[in-house]
Amino acid sequence: MNVIVVGSGIAGLTAALHAREAGHSVTVVTKGAIGDGCTGYAQGGVAGIYGAGDSAGQHAADTIDAGAGLSDVSAVEVLVREGATRIAELIARGVAFDRSPSGELLLGREAAHRHARIVHAGGDATGAAIAQALVAAVRSADVTVVEEAFLADVIVEEGSARGIRVVVDGVVSDLSADAVILATGGAGHLYAHTTNPVGATGDGVAAALRVGAAVADLEFVQFHPTILAEGPAFLVSEAVRGEGATLLDAAGRRFVFGSHPDGELAPRDVVARAIARQAARQGSPVRLDATMIGRPRLAHRFPTIDRVTRERGLDWSSEPIPVTPAAHYLMGGVVTDLDGRTSIPGLFAVGEVARTGVHGANRLASNSLLEGAVFGARAAAALDSPWQYLPVAAREERGNGLLRGEGPFADDADTHVVAFSRAALQRMMWDHVGLLRSEDALRRAVATARRWLAAVPDPTTVAQREDANLLLLAEATASAALARTESIGAHFREPVAAALLETV
Template identity: 85%
Template sequence: MNVIVVGSGIAGLTAALHAREAGHSVTVMTKGAIGDGCTGYAQGGVAGIYGANDSAAQHAADTIAAGAGLSAAAAVEVLVRDGAARIAELIARGVAFDRSPDGELLLGREAAHRHARIVHAGGDATGAAIAQALVAAVRRAEVTVVEGAFLADVIVDGGIARGIRIVVDGAASDLSADAVILATGGAGHLYAHTTNPLGATGDGIAAALRIGAAVADLEFVQFHPTILAEGPAFLVSEAVRGEGATLIDATGRRFVFDTHPDGELAPRDVVARAIARQAARQGSPVQLDATMISRPRLADRFPTIDRITRERGFDWASEPIPVTPAAHYLMGGVVTDLDGRTSVERLFAVGEVARTGVHGANRLASNSLLEGAVFGARAAAALDAPWPHPPLVAHSDPANDTRHEDGADSDDADARITVFSRAALQRLMWDHVGLLRSEDGLRHAVATLDRWLAAAPEPTSVADREDANLLLLAEATASAALARTGSIGAHFRDPLAAPLLETV
């Protein structure tokens, strides 16, 4: 079988390796250089190794609790059941996870996990270690890699995915395939502030939307609570709080306990909103205080963070550092079954581009790398299986309906005068479809995005195509958020929500 994998993070490369090992002809198409995606940026680890008094069942329970009860139980069961095997596979492929002097895997704890069950590599460089090992494995395998290939569209004929249209060096071409696996990652650049690399522009989800593939849960966008609030976006791992660091306001008070009894180790959406509100109240970023952790421990456990904070003028071993939330992870995406199959025959989706149902309304920390490995392998194993009929469809939850009332806020003067640009879209999404959302703000966002869509020219360059993808996905995301009238997980309705400070 001729298989095209679009994307080269943990999900795409795992799928490619498993497909090749099963005897398929595999081509990996990647927008930048191979391994350039979000995987390499991941400071956190991979959940799924259980010590004393822990179990897969407890990991599943924590996943569902963090997802506000909206996680698909069957998908969570697959995740925790297959997790240990995928971690063992990563070790076999060369990932050197951190170990104790006696050779045991070191297990860390992060927010909303009841136990330490997370493996790391290089302290805070897990993603980079995984990306390096998987890229090397793909290079050794007989897998064709095409770098600098932008996904323009998925080609569908007779309701079946037949290949993809790509743009390389400005020239478009069509490539045929027996199966297409989307592994294009998320869409952090919908927002003015994000942890994601520049390539995270929602290309795979937008391509799926254009061919009518089912999508769901786009309203659930996770904002990482702690990004260094000086210089370019740099994530300060949740594991730092797992080691004992605290969040304090301008007076030195640990304010997150006002919102949740678990304080800094509450679910990410809770902590991020608490930080945003506190920063807005005091007119400046809150601070992460890691001074109770010894200097040698900080340098040993978090070498990358230690280096970057010092480069930006902070000595975090002796003084708190300013932090702010930023868009981090999209829980929704292209709807798949437990084997990565979408509603379009022969089209698979794995990793952040997919909506497997694992994450529900809020992703549990360190489940994303695990999900990519688990479902990437499962999609490859399903390549030879008969396609299920009737085809997969999205859940019927009316709050997930991305439709909205025609003409919502059609007389909004601000919407009429705003001129589209990527920066304007990102600010609109940050202000009105971000951490804190209101009915009026969402209606304004949808009306503005609808007008921009109606006036959008045909894209010509890759940058134009990225902007078109962001615009299409922004409208779908804002519409989904408008349709879901209640607050749950990362989707939080606040009648008094106003645009956040630029520092937040």
């Protein structure tokens, strides 16, 4: 079988390696250089190794709790059941996870995990270690790699995916395939502030939408609580709080306990909203205090963060550092079954582009790399199986979601709409479809996005195609958020949402 994998993070490269090892002809098509993308930026690690008193069942329970009860149990069970095997596979492919002097894997803990069960590499450079190992494995395998290739569209013929349309050096061409595996990552650049690299413009979800694939849970966008508020966006791992760091207001008081009994180790959505509210009240960023961890431990456990903070003139071993939330991860995406199949025969989706059902309304820390590895391998294993798309717990059964083409129209009496630009879209999404939302703001966002969609000409350049993808996703995300009237997980609605965040 001729298989095209679009994307080269942990999900895409895992799928490519498994497909090739199963005897398929595999081509990896990637937007930048192979290994670029979010995987290499991941700091915390991979959840799934259980010590004394821990178990896969407890990991599953933590995942479902963090997902506000909207995670699909069958998908979570697959994740935790197959996680240890995929971690062992990463080790076999050359990922040097950190170990104790006696050779045991060191396990870290992050928010909403009841136990330390997260393996990490290079202290806080887990994603980079994984990307390096998987890229080397693909380079040494008989896999064709096409770099600097932009996904323009999925080609569908007679109802099935038959390849992709790409742009390389300004030239549009078609690549045929018997199966296409989307592994294009998320869409952090919908927002004015994000942890994602520049290529995260939602290209895979947008391409799937254009061919009519089912999507869901787009309203659930995770904002990482702690991004360094000095210089360009730089993530300060949740594992720092797992090691004991605390969040302080301007008076030096811990404030997150006012929002959740677990304080700094509450689920990400809770911590991020608490930070946003506190920063708005005091008119300045909150501070992350890691001084109690000590200089030697900080430098050893978090060498990347330690280096970057010092490069920016901050000594986090002696004083708290300013932090702020930023868009981080898309829990929704292209709806799949437990083997990565989408509603379009021949089209698979794995990793952040997919909505597997694992994350529900809020992703548990360090489950994303695990999900990419587990479901990337499963998609490859399903290539030879008859097509049977059985999505886990379709969104309509939960009553308040959006599949393509559904949801209320948002009329807006305000006739003034700013001209479309990526910056204008990102600002609109941050203000109106961000951490804190309101019905009025969501209606304005949907109306604005639809007016832009009606007015923007067809794209020709790659940058214009990225903008078109972001605009399509902005409308779908805002519509999904408007359709879900209750607050749950990362989707939180309150009357003063937009006004509150303007000061963050």
